[in-house]
Structures are given as C-alpha cells and as structure tokens.
Amino acid sequence: MSDSDTISEMLDELRALCNQIEEFEKDRKEAQAELDGTDMELSVLKSQKRKKISELRKMITEHSKDNIAFLKELNALI
Secondary structure (H helix, E strand, C coil), rough: CCHHHHHHHHHHHHHHHHHHHHHHHHHHHHHHHHHHHHHHHHHHHHHHHHHHHHHHHHHHHCCCCHHHHHHHHHHHHC
C-alpha cells in the first residue's frame, strides 16, 4: 500500500469521525432543548402547586369546620 493510499484511508476515517461528531452534537443540542423545555414546564407546574397549596391552606383555616382532616389530607399531598 502506498503512502497516498494510506493518507486517503486516514482522511476517509477522519471524515467519518467528523460526521459522527456532528451527529452527536446535533443530537445533544436537540436533547438539551427538550430538557430545557421540560425544566420550564416542571417549574410552571411546581409554581402552580405552591399557589394551590397556599389557597387551600387559607380556605381550610378560614372556612372549614373539618380543618384538621383537610389539613392532614393536604399535608399528605405535599
């Protein structure tokens, strides 16, 4: 095998590696974007949960005759 053949083969291998790297980077960016979206959704849901807990605590303490039972159930959900 000549030096030219060896160089050509190595260049082909390098091209293949570069293509693999590009694919992995593309997949990583897509996965990161999906993760960022998931984190945002999770943050919104947690915020909604905190707000709902606050509203429930206020309602239970102000209006309910069965405060203890409701508070126990609420605490079980938290």
